[in-house]
Amino acid sequence: MTTIAIERTTNIQTTCDIAWDNVQDYTHFIHLHRRHFSSFQTLYDDGAIQVFYYAARILPPLPLLRRYVSVRILNHDDHSFKQYYRDVASGDKVYFFCAVVPDGDMVHVRNRFVFEVSGPLGKLPRLAATLINRRLSSMWHEDADLLVTRYKHGGFDNQVCAPPANQDFYTRIAEMTDESFMERFRLADYRFNFKEGAV
Numbered sequence: 746m747t748t749i750a751i752e753r754t755t756n757i758q759t760t761c762d763i764a765w766d767n768v769q770d771y772t773h774f775i776h777l778h779r780r781h782f783s784s785f786q787t788l789y790d791d792g793a794i795q796v797f798y799y800a801a802r803i804l805p806p807l808p809l810l811r812r813y814v815s816v817r818i819l820n821h822d823d824h825s826f827k828q829y830y831r832d833v834a835s836g837d838k839v840y841f842f843c844a845v846v847p848d849g850d851m852v853h854v855r856n857r858f859v860f861e862v863s864g865p866l867g868k869l870p871r872l873a874a875t876l877i878n879r880r881l882s883s884m885w886h887e888d889a890d891l892l893v894t895r896y897k898h899g900g901f902d903n904q905v906c907a908p909p910a911n912q913d914f915y916t917r918i919a920e921m922t923d924e925s926f927m928e929r930f931r932l933a934d935y936r937f938n939f940k941e942g943a944v
């Protein structure tokens with residue numbers, strides 16, 4: 746088992762509201778990111794916590810699927826979320842922290858991941874990081890087109906009609922996903938940093 750930390754920062758001209766709406770929205774996955782997902786189900790969503798079960802194409806367009814259960818905890822106040830994924834076949838886990846940071850008329854999207862990689866790919870961390878980054882970059886470019894279009898179109902309304910969060914569930918999941926994320930990030934066996942755009 747190898748752990749790989751990946752940091753990605755992307756930069757785009759749009760509003761914080763539009764970018765935040767995009768990163769927390771999963772309804773576009775199966776449409777906009779159809780190359781990267783073969784199925785996607787929402788198991789739970791109360792506006793603060795989202796739980797998913799999905800099948801990802803890890804090397805699109807090849808039909809190599811990995812199935813994940815994933816829990817995401819949103820912090821609407823500072824436009825960030827924490828997400829925990831578990832590969833249901835291998836048990837490998839992924840920890841993800843995402844923050845949308847406004848900067849003038851630009852927005853930075855900062856991503857930090859810790860991937861557990863078992864099997865042969867775990868022996869080739871640079872190749873694993875490159876393949877992971879290629880997939881993330883491809884999805885980012887799909888999102889970027891959407892973000893630019895929405896920014897140019899204008900008239901964005903982010904009114905939310907979600908029910909209040911279930912606090913017990915929230916607390917338990919938060920404890921689980923909080924579990925020393927930064928410690929895992931710091932202690933990862935390998936570390937890579939990718940940037941796109943004029944960051």
Ligand SMILES: [Fe+2]
Binds near residue numbers: 767773774778884
């Ligand atoms: Fe997306």
